[in-house]
Structure formats: C-alpha cells, structure tokens
Amino acid sequence: MLQFLMQLINGLNSGSIYALIALGYTMVYGIAKLINFAHGDIIMVGAYVCFLCLTTWKLPLAAAIAISIVACTLLGIVIEKVAYKPLRNASRISLLITAIGISYLLQSSFQLIFTANPKPFPTIISLPALTIGGISIAATYYITFLVSVILMVALHLFVQKTKTGKAMRAVSEDAGAAQLMGININKTISITFGIGSALAAVAGILYCASYPMVTPYIGSLPGIKAFIAAVLGGIGSIPGAVLGAFILGLVEALTKAYLSSRMSDAIVFIVLIVMLVFKPSGILGKNVKEKV
Amino acid sequence: MTILQVTDLGINFGGLRAVDRFNLTIEENQLYGLIGPNGAGKTTVFNMLTGVYEPTDGKISLEGKMLNHKTCHQIAQMGIARTFQNIRLFNDLSVIENVKMGLYHQYKYSLFDALFKTRKFFACEKAMTDEAMQLLEVFHLHTYAKIKAKNLPYGKQRELEIARALATHPKLLLLDEPAAGMNPQETNELMETIQKVRDQFHIAILLIEHDMKLVMGICEKITVLNYGSVLACGTPEEIQNNHEVVKAYLGD
Amino acid sequence: MKKRYQALSFWKKTAVNLTAVLVVYAAIMGLSAVGIVNKYYMGILLSTCINIILVVSLNVTTGFLGQLTLGHAGFMAVGAYSAAFLSKNLSGLPDALVFILALMVGGIVAMIFGVIVGVPTLRLKGDYLAIITLAFGEVIKNVLLNLDIVGGASGYIGIPRYSNFSWAYWLAVLTVGATMALINSRQGRAIISVREDEIAAEASGIDTKRFKILAFVFAAFFAGVAGGLYGHYMGILEPKTFKFDKSIEILVMVVLGGMGSIRGSVIAAIILTVLPELLRSVASLRTLMYAIALIAMMLFKYDPNLVKMTAKVKNKFRKAGKSA
Numbered sequence: 001m002l003q004f005l006m007q008l009i010n011g012l013n014s015g016s017i018y019a020l021i022a023l024g025y026t027m028v029y030g031i032a033k034l035i036n037f038a039h040g041d042i043i044m045v046g047a048y049v050c051f052l053c054l055t056t057w058k059l060p061l062a063a064a065i066a067i068s069i070v071a072c073t074l075l076g077i078v079i080e081k082v083a084y085k086p087l088r089n090a091s092r093i094s095l096l097i098t099a100i101g102i103s104y105l106l107q108s109s110f111q112l113i114f115t116a117n118p119k120p121f122p123t124i125i126s127l128p129a130l131t132i133g134g135i136s137i138a139a140t141y142y143i144t145f146l147v148s149v150i151l152m153v154a155l156h157l158f159v160q161k162t163k164t165g166k167a168m169r170a171v172s173e174d175a176g177a178a179q180l181m182g183i184n185i186n187k188t189i190s191i192t193f194g195i196g197s198a199l200a201a202v203a204g205i206l207y208c209a210s211y212p213m214v215t216p217y218i219g220s221l222p223g224i225k226a227f228i229a230a231v232l233g234g235i236g237s238i239p240g241a242v243l244g245a246f247i248l249g250l251v252e253a254l255t256k257a258y259l260s261s262r263m264s265d266a267i268v269f270i271v272l273i274v275m276l277v278f279k280p281s282g283i284l285g286k287n288v289k290e291k292v
Numbered sequence: 293m294t295i296l297q298v299t300d301l302g303i304n305f306g307g308l309r310a311v312d313r314f315n316l317t318i319e320e321n322q323l324y325g326l327i328g329p330n331g332a333g334k335t336t337v338f339n340m341l342t343g344v345y346e347p348t349d350g351k352i353s354l355e356g357k358m359l360n361h362k363t364c365h366q367i368a369q370m371g372i373a374r375t376f377q378n379i380r381l382f383n384d385l386s387v388i389e390n391v392k393m394g395l396y397h398q399y400k401y402s403l404f405d406a407l408f409k410t411r412k413f414f415a416c417e418k419a420m421t422d423e424a425m426q427l428l429e430v431f432h433l434h435t436y437a438k439i440k441a442k443n444l445p446y447g448k449q450r451e452l453e454i455a456r457a458l459a460t461h462p463k464l465l466l467l468d469e470p471a472a473g474m475n476p477q478e479t480n481e482l483m484e485t486i487q488k489v490r491d492q493f494h495i496a497i498l499l500i501e502h503d504m505k506l507v508m509g510i511c512e513k514i515t516v517l518n519y520g521s522v523l524a525c526g527t528p529e530e531i532q533n534n535h536e537v538v539k540a541y542l543g544d
Numbered sequence: 545m546k547k548r549y550q551a552l553s554f555w556k557k558t559a560v561n562l563t564a565v566l567v568v569y570a571a572i573m574g575l576s577a578v579g580i581v582n583k584y585y586m587g588i589l590l591s592t593c594i595n596i597i598l599v600v601s602l603n604v605t606t607g608f609l610g611q612l613t614l615g616h617a618g619f620m621a622v623g624a625y626s627a628a629f630l631s632k633n634l635s636g637l638p639d640a641l642v643f644i645l646a647l648m649v650g651g652i653v654a655m656i657f658g659v660i661v662g663v664p665t666l667r668l669k670g671d672y673l674a675i676i677t678l679a680f681g682e683v684i685k686n687v688l689l690n691l692d693i694v695g696g697a698s699g700y701i702g703i704p705r706y707s708n709f710s711w712a713y714w715l716a717v718l719t720v721g722a723t724m725a726l727i728n729s730r731q732g733r734a735i736i737s738v739r740e741d742e743i744a745a746e747a748s749g750i751d752t753k754r755f756k757i758l759a760f761v762f763a764a765f766f767a768g769v770a771g772g773l774y775g776h777y778m779g780i781l782e783p784k785t786f787k788f789d790k791s792i793e794i795l796v797m798v799v800l801g802g803m804g805s806i807r808g809s810v811i812a813a814i815i816l817t818v819l820p821e822l823l824r825s826v827a828s829l830r831t832l833m834y835a836i837a838l839i840a841m842m843l844f845k846y847d848p849n850l851v852k853m854t855a856k857v858k859n860k861f862r863k864a865g866k867s868a
Contacts, residue, residue, distance in 0.1 A: 035671060083839060086847035092670060093612050097799055098842040100792055104835035112832060224682075224788075231675055266686035269679040276679070277664045280672045342747060368749035380744035382737050384804075393737050394748050396730055403758075406729030407722060409554070413729070420730070460749050 005135055007257045008250065013141045013210065015249025016148035020203035021226035022233070022241035023155060024196030030172035030236035031192045034084060034095050038102035039200060040223015044216060046072045046201030047121065047208045048110060054122050061124055069201045076197025077190050085186070110216040121212035124205070140210045147206060151199060152242055158195075159238060168192055172236065225252075228272045234285025243283060293320045293355075295464050295496045296372075301340060301350030310336050311520045314350065318464065323490055324498045325511035327531075329541050332517040334500045335377055338466050342374050343367040355463065369397055373462035375453040377469050377500075383442035387433055387452055390441050391424040394459025398423070427455045430492065431485065447478050451485070458493060465489070467499040471506050479503055483510050504542070508532065516541065565717050572709070586709050588821050590777060593712035594770050595813040597719045599797040600806055601766035604723060606795065607803035608732070609759040610739025612674040615661060615681030616767055617790035621783070622657050622684060623650035623768025624775040625694050628703040631776065643706040647715075647772040654768025655761050657684070662760035666753050681791055688783040699782040700775075707777035715773060719766045723806055726762060735759050736804075800841060 021043060028036045049071045053064030083098050127139035159165035167188045170178040179185050207222065208214055225248060233244025251271060255264040275282065298316040302309065311333040318324050326334050339345040341352060343364040352359040359367055373394075382390050399416040406413055428434040431451040436444060441452060450470055457465055470486070471479045483506055490497050501507045507514065508528040516523040516537050523541075524534045531537055549560065572589065575581040581589075598620060605613045627650030631642050661680045665673045694700045726732045734755045737745040742752050775781050793816075801812030823830050844850050 033671075035674075083843070086843055086849060089848070090846035093606075093799060093803070094842055094846045096612070096674070097796060098839055100796075101835050101838035101842065104831055105839065108831035108835055112829070228679075231672075235671075260690075262690045263686065266683050266690070269683045269686070272679045273664065273676055273683070276668060276672055276676045280668055344743070344747075363751075364743075364746035365749050365751045368747055374747055376744065376747075380741045380747075382740035382744065384740055385733070385736060389733060392730070393733060393745070393750070396734060397749050399730070401730070403726075403729075403731055406731055407725045409725065414554075416730075456748060 002135060003257065007253045009135070009137055009141055010257075011250035011253035012246065013144055013249070014252060015246035016144050017203050017207050017210075017222065018226045018229045018249055019152060019242045019245035020148055020199045020206070021222060022230040022245045023152070023238060024200050025227050026230040026233075026235055026238060026241040027168070027192050027196050029230070030238075031168060031189055032084065032088070033092070034099065035227070036084075036196075037096065037099040037223075038079060038106060039196065040219040040221075040226070041103050041106040042072050042076060042197050042200040042219065043204035043207060043222060044110060044214070044219035045075060045106060046204030047214045047218060048114060049201075050205050050208070051119060051121055051214050054124070065202075065205060068205060069198050072197040072201035072204075073194045076193040076200075080190060080193040085189075107216050107220075114214075114216065116215060116217075118213040118215045121208040121214050123209075123212065125209050140206075144206045144210065147202065151202065155195070155199070156238065164188070164191060225268065228268060232272060232275055232282055234282025237282065237284045240282055240284035247283075294318070295320050295322075295355060296341075296498070297351075297353045298341070299351045301337070301347050301352065303336060303340060303345060304348045309520060311340070311347075311517075314517070314520075314522060315525075316515060318496050318498060320496060321490065321494060322496045323486070323510055323512050324496065325507045325514040326498060326500045326517060327502070327504075327507055327514060327541070328517035328523070333520040334517055335468060336520075337517070338374060338468055338500065341367075341466065342372055368460055368462075371461075371463035372466065373457035373460045373464070374466035375450070375457055375468055375470060377472070379446075379449050379453055381441040381449055381453060381456075383440065385441060386438050387441055387444065388421070388424050388428065388437040390452055390456050391427050391459050392420050394456040395420050395423060398459075398461060424459065427459055430458075430489070431455050446473060450474075450482075454485075454489065458489065458495075462495055465495050465497045467497060467501075469500055469502065471501055471503045474503075476505075479506055482506065486510060569710075569713055572713075576709070587777075588818060590707065590709045590712045590773075592814050592817040593709070593716040594773050594777075595794070595797065595817045596716040596810050597766050597770040597773070598794045599801065599809040599813040600719050600723050601763040601770070602794050602798050603801075603803065603806065603809045604726070604735075604763040605759050606798050607805070607809075608727060608739065609735050609756060610803075611665070611756070611759075612670070612795075613677040613760075613763075614674050614788070614791050614795065615677035615679075615684075616763070616794050617786040617788070618661070618681035618684035619654045619657055619764040619767035620771035620774070620790070621688060621786035622771070623654040623764075624771030624781050624786075625688060625700065626650050626653040626768075627772030628700055628775040628781055629694060631704055631706070632702065639704070639706055642704075643711070643776065646706075646776070647769050650772035650775075651765040651768040654764040654771065658761040658764025659757060661764075662757045665760075666756060678788065678791075681786075681788060685783050685786050688786070695781070697783065699780050701780045703775050703779050703781065705776055705779045707773050712773055712777075715769060719769075720806060720810065722766075723762075727806070731755070731758065796838060 021040065024039050025036065028034055028039070046068045050064045050068040053059045053067050079102055083102055084095065087095050087098060125139045125143050127143065129139055130137045130142055159168060167178065167183045168191070170181065170183055171185055171188045175185055207218065226245065229244035229248040230241045232248060233240030233242065248268060252264055252268055255267045259267065294317055296316065296318040298314060301311060301314040303311045314337060326337065328334055336345065340347045343359070343362055343366070347360070354370055354372060357370065359370065362370070382393060399420045401412050401416045425434055425437065428437060431454070433448060433452060433455060436448065441449065444452060454467070471482055474482060486497060487510055511528060513526065514528060514531045515525045516531060518540050524531055524537050532542070549557065552560065572581065576586055598616065602613070602616045605611055627646040630649045631646040634642050634645065661677060665676055668676060688694065689697050734745070734750050735758065737750055738752045738755055745752050797812040797816050798809060800816070801808030820830060820834065823833065844854060
C-alpha cells in the first residue's frame with residue numbers, strides 16, 4: 001500500500017512536469033495548428049540558462065529563475081517570428097519539418113557550447129521533506145506539484161478572464177473571424193508562444209531539481225511524452241493537457257513499478273495508439289466532422 | 293422502369309431532424325429536379341443516396357437492390373454517380389487521368405499486371421485512354437487532356453466532374469448545383485449538355501439547382517424540399533402553380 | 545532531347561533507362577576495380593543506395609498517398625531484425641540464397657507490420673495519423689530494446705556481412721522501377737486520388753481503405769528490404785539506430801526531393817547521404833549545419849517573401865546573362 005502511494009506520488013511528480021510542457025504544446029497547436037517539435041528543447045534551454053546563472057554567474061536563485069524564464073519566453077517568440085510565421089500558409093509537413101529543424105538547431109548549438117557531457121545541476125530546493133502518514137515526500141516533489149498547480153490555475157484564469165486570454169481562444173476557434181473582430185493575430189500568436197515557452201522554462205528547472213543532470217538532450221524524451229499527454233487529453237484543450245499529463249505520469253509510474261520498467265515507454269506509446277484508434281480527439285477533445 | 297425508389301427517408305443530426313419522411317421515385321431516363329431554399333436538406337439527401345451519411349430511417353433502393361447499409365464506393369459501383377456542390381476534382385492529376393479514375397472498375401487488371409507490365413496492362417490502359425478521350429470529346433474537353441485539372445477554367449472544371457462521374461457507367465447521375473457560378477449563356481449550354489448526356493448515355497439524372505430557368509427548362513419532374521420535408525412534387529407547371537411553393541421559395 | 549525521350553514508347557524508354565543504369569554501375573565498379581573509389585567510398589555508395597530505397601518507399605505513403613508517416617524507421621527495423629534472424633539461423637545453403645531469402649523475409653515481415661500500422665490509421669487523417677505512426681515506430685524500437693532473443697539493448701551481433709554495393713545498387717534500381725510501375729497504373733492513380741480528394745475518390749467507386757493499406761504495405765516492404773541490406777552490411781543491429789530521428793532523416797530527404805517525385809527522392813537521397821559524409825571532418829558542426837540548411841531550405845521553398853526575392857534575383861541573373 002505504501003509502495004502504491006509512493007508510486008502515485010512519483011506519478012504526480014512527473015505528471016506535473018509533463019503538464020507544464022504539455023500546456024505549451026496544446027496552446028500552440030490550438031492557435032497555430034502546429035506541432036512544435038522544438039518545444040521540448042526549450043526545457044533544455046531553460047535548464048541550461050538557470051545552470052549558467054547559478055554556477056558561472058553565481059546569481060541568487062530568484063534571479064536565475066527569472067532570467068531563465070525571460071530568456072525562454074524571448075526565444076519562443078523569436079523562433080515563431082523567424083521560422084514559423086513565414087510558413088503560416090504552407091503545408092503542415094513543411095511546418096513540421098521546420099520545427100524539427102529548430103529542434104536539431106537548439107540541440108546542436110547547445111552541444112557546441114556546453115558539450116554533450118552531463119553537467120551537475122546545483123541543488124535548488126533544500127527544504128525539508130514532508131512526512132504524511134508514514135510516507136516521506138521529498139521537497140522536490142511537493143514543490144514541483146505546488147508550482148505546477150499554481151501556474152496551471154493562473155493560466156486557466158488568464159485564458160478565461162483576461163482580454164488577451166479571450167483573444168487566444170478566439171484565434172484558436174477561427175482565426176479569420178477573430179481578425180475581423182479586430183484581434184491582432186500576430187500579437188496573440190506571439191503571446192501564446194511566449195507563455196508556452198515560459199512554462200517550459202519552469203518545467204526545465206523543476207525537472208533538473210528532481211533529476212540534477214543537464215545535457216543538450218534532456219528535453220527530447222519529456223517533450224515527446226508531454227506531447228503524448230496533450231494528445232491523450234485532447235490536443236488544443238488546456239484542461240485536456242493537464243488531465244492527459246497526470247494520467248500519463250501515473251500510468252508511467254505504475255507501469256515502471258508493477259509491470260516492467262524497461263517496457264514503460266512502449267506501454268505509454270501503446271496507450272496513445274489505443275486512444276487514437278478509439279477517440280482520436282482525446283479525452284476532452286471535440287470531434288470535428290468534415291462537411292461534404 | 294423505376295430506377296430509384298426512396299421511401300420515408302429521414303436523418304437526425306444530434307437533436308436536429310434534418311430530413312424527414314422524404315419520398316422519391318425516379319424512372320429510367322428521367323430528368324428529375326430537387327429544389328428548395330438553402331439549408332432545406334437537398335445535399336443531405338444526396339449524401340444519403342450516395343452513402344456518405346447513414347440515414348436514421350427509411351429505405352433506398354436502386355433497381356430493386358437495397359442501398360441502405362452500403363458504403364460510398366459500393367454504391368458508386370452499383371450505379372449512382374455524383375458531382376459536388378464545391379467541385380471536387382483530383383487537382384494535381386491531368387484532365388484525362390481524372391476521367392480514368394472513374395473508369396477504374398471498367399478495365400480490370402491486377403497489381404501483378406501493373407508491376408510486370410503485362411500485355412493485359414497495356415491493352416486495358418489503351419482501352420481506358422480511348423474511352424476517356426471519347427468521354428472528354430462529349431464535353432469538348434479532349435484538347436485539355438494533358439492539362440492539370442486545377443488549371444482548367446471554372447466552367448470546364450464542372451464539366452470534367454460530370455465526365456468523371458459518367459466514366460463510372462452509372463444508372464443514375466446526381467448533379468449538385470451544376471450551374472452554380474455560371475452566366476446565362478453558360479447555363480444554356482449546360483442545359484443542352486445535360487440533355488445530351490441523358491440521351492446519349494441512357495441514364496436518369498437527379499439535379500439540385502437554384503437556377504429556375506434551368507430546372508423548369510429541362511426537368512420532367514420536380515420535388516420541392518423545405519426544412520427537410522417534401523413540400524410538393526410534380527411537373528414544372530404544377531410546381532410553378534403551387535401556392536405553397538411560391539410562398540416558401542419561388543416568390544411572386 | 546527531353547522531348548525525343550518522352551516521345552518514345554514504353555519499352556524503348558525502359559531500354560534507355562536500363563542502359564543508363566548499367567553504364568553507371570559499370571563505371572562505379574570500374575572505378576572501384578582500379579582503386580580510384582576505395583572501400584570507404586563504396587561504403588558511402590552502398591549507404592546511398594539503401595537510403596534511395598528508404599526515401600522512394602516513404603514517398604509512396606507520404607508523397608503519393610499524401611499521408612505524413614513518421615514511423616518508417618520502424619518498418620526498416622523489423623525488416624532488418626527478421627532478415628538477420630533468418631540468416632543467422634539458416635544453415636546449409638549457399639550464401640547468396642540465404643541473403644535473398646533473408647531480404648524477402650525482411651520485406652514480408654515489414655509488410656505485415658505495414659498492415660498492422662495501416663489498419664488503425666484508416667480512420668485518421670493528417671496530424672493524428674502522423675502521431676500514431678510515430679507511436680508505432682517508438683513501440684517497435686522499445687520492444688526490440690527488450691527482446692533479448694535479438695540482443696536487446698546490447699545489439700544483435702554476428703550478422704553475416706552479405707551486403708555489398710552490387711546488391712544494394714540493383715535492389716535500389718528494383719525499388720525505383722517497382723515504384724514507377726505502381727504509380728503509372730490504375731492502382732497508383734487510385735492511391736494518388738486518395739491524396740487529392742478522398743471523398744471524390746470514394747464517390748468514383750474507389751475503395752480508399754484498400755488503397756491506403758496497399759500504399760502502406762508497398763512502402764513497408766521496401767523499407768524492410770532496406771533494413772535487411774543495412775543489417776547485413778553493418779554486421780550488427782542496435783535498436784537505437786531506428787529511433788524517431790531515423791524516420792525524420794528519411795522524411796527530410798523525401799520533402800527536399802519533392803513529395804510525389806521519384807526522381808527528386810533519388811537525388812535528395814544521394815545528396816543528403818554524401819554531403820554529411822564529406823562534412824565528417826567538421827563532425828561537431830555537422831548537425832548544426834544540417835539544421836541550419838534544413839531550416840533555410842524550408843524557408844526559401846515556402847516563405848512567400850523569400851520566394852519572391854529569390855525569383856527577382858534569378859530574373860536579374862537571367863537578364864544579365866542575356867545582355868552579356
């Protein structure tokens with residue numbers, strides 16, 4: 001029983017990180033109909049910038065985090081402007097390939113700067129562990145969970161209540177109509193990319209708080225998994241991304257513990273396949289039929 | 293002889309009853325019109341007849357054979373061909389290749405024949421090309437044979453769609469707003485073309501149209517659809533003199 | 545001269561093509577015999593041929609069927625592993641026969657996976673289809689990682705090295721020929737019609753489901769053969785070779801060669817296999833340059849502003865050339 005609860009907590013931990021990343025995927029897909037393959041690598045950038053701030057420039061933690069978030073936000077906006085915006089009317093495949101190109105660009109440039117050798121990430125959370133009913137929950141776990149939940153709620157309120165948030169939703173529904181209503185599409189899309197990248201930066205920092213090794217490739221696998229989570233929950237749906245991420249985190253943790261840790265990745269993908277066969281629009285997604 | 297028998301056809305979309313108790317009988321070689329205001333359900337009827345939508349209730353039979361649970365391509369093979377409201381051509385294929393698509397089931401050779409370029413392959417391909425050219429000549433499209441379908445002018449694209457539909461050797465041809473976007477002269481030519489097609493290919497034609505000159509000019513029988521139900525059914529004279537129809541659709 | 549070629553009948557064209565292909569083969573073999581083309585370069589040429597097979601076969605699903613598939617490396621993997629398994633466990637037959645059987649088995653097993661992957665995709669389109677093929681590719685790789693009977697993560701070793709340039713070359717020629725034959729047939733046109741307009745294809749009597757599966761199966765078969773060639777060249781197979789990156793590598797070649805263009809696929813495969821090898825000296829910069837080149841090519845091909853600019857520059861050169 002204790003073991004089971006521990007696994008649940010593990011699952012919630014990875015789920016929180018996946019959620020932060022998945023939100024970026026789902027928002028960008030909703031608004032630009034683009035699967036931003038480079039999104040996973042923004043996590044890596046966030047981690048490295050924070051690493052640089054803490055170790056080389058010896059800045060205080062708050063500053064490091066802030067700089068990392070700002071850097072990633074700017075990076076996301078710049079990537080969108082330079083690589084995705086010009087291709088907005090091109091085919092899906094071209095956008096996909098460009099996104100893949102950006103992903104490789106980020107990975108290889110950071111490999112050139114930092115080499116592929118893993119760098120130890122300094123401990124940033126040195127709070128005591130929480131003990132509930134016999135289980136000891138490490139500080140990284142509850143901090144990750146808390147931060148993620150706070151950010152998710154903040155995002156939800158932003159999207160629902162603010163003017164910009166409503167603009168984001170409008171552009172996702174119908175970009176043409178939104179434009180006719182006076183909404184600045186370019187600005188809205190840039191903001192979406194910015195927010196997604198900022199969340200990715202936080203995800204990167206939290207990831208390294210739990211697994212303190214940075215390499216240029218740390219964004220790859222969590223990126224794909226977060227993407228699966230977004231699809232699972234219904235790509236384009238913000239609550240869907242969160243739901244999908246936690247389900248994925250839990251499935252992964254429980255599979256690793258009770259079935260086979262080697263096959264956990266395969267099982268995650270099989271879950272995705274099953275989902276796509278029976279309900280491609282995801283748990284919370286909508287079915288859109290083509291008009292003949 | 294009755295080609296198409298539709299009995300009490302109906303369909304629900306969620307809570308909306310889009311088509312209700314739709315009845316239709318089309319005789320061999322008949323030119324039949326389906327008219328009504330926008331949103332009345334005309335294209336929905338087409339979609340049910342061709343298997344794109346599964347009707348909620350009712351029966352459709354073609355020459356006595358039930359069409360109800362058949363798939364789209366099965367119904368096409370059984371003898372109902374159609375054109376679309378928004379032209380659906382194979383844009384990157386040439387004009388003649390579009391027509392050859394319709395001829396797919398008329399000249400059969402296996403994948404083995406295709407890969408090993410047997411005699412049967414060449415014989416079938418030649419026969420396909422010949423028939424495709426003949427079909428194109430009916431519409432004076434043969435000079436455009438090698439041009440990509442997307443580069444054809446609009447009116448000719450509509451005609452190509454009809455040619456492709458005819459290539460499937462249908463018993464019944466459904467035309468969805470064939471005169472849309474045409475000027476009066478083009479509409480006149482289309483009227484002649486439709487009648488020529490009916491006479492030359494011995495098929496029945498059911499068309500959806502808003503252009504009343506065309507409908508009243510060539511249709512032998514007309515059904516009027518309004519809010520998914522049949523409002524009236526009869527000859528052009530009867531329809532034009534039907535008070536309900538005039539009120540709902542034709543105007544005074 | 546192009547017009548004269550196009551006016552030839554089918555068999556005459558085929559004769560011309562075959563002659564050209566033979567001449568190239570003879571030239572390469574000749575250069576190799578006199579030592580101008582050494583073993584290292586022959587290896588590159590062999591890899592090029594394997595990539596040609598992969599790119600042309602992927603073009604069938606991505607270019608001709610019009611469905612973005614991101615799991616092509618998975619077909620290559622099952623083909624490679626099953627071919628290797630057969631040749632390692634089959635004894636008593638001459639090498640060439642074992643190799644042919646192994647390649648056939650590789651292709652057939654890959655074909656079976658083509659059906660397994662193809663069937664769930666029948667109801668999906670676009671992005672969802674891409675995602676599910678990606679997922680299948682990863683599942684295959686992961687399963688292979690855990691399949692100890694074929695070496696698991698440490699790799700499948702001791703595969704007899706039957707592959708050589710000749711095998712690869714003629715199998716590449718076979719692949720290109722078969723693909724061209726498929727496309728220029730009613731079945732090939734049906735596949736293309738599914739890409740152009742699936743609803744119109746169904747309305748014309750085409751059973752689109754059948755042709756989607758046909759495209760998948762055809763593509764998978766040749767990917768499997770390519771895998772078999774690869775395994776018997778390297779002598780060892782590792783699951784990590786067949787991850788998502790490999791599928792993307794092949795996809796990039798398809799896109800840059802032009803979707804739906806067999807000739808483009810061949811050219812792109814040649815350029816994108818040879819170029820990275822020539823840049824081996826700057827290995828650390830290689831991925832970076834590859835990424836930049838990729839992004840640049842995408843932008844220059846599809847960004848309307850850049851396309852206009854390039855056209856203007858081209859026009860200026862043309863005018864300058866005329867006045868000179």
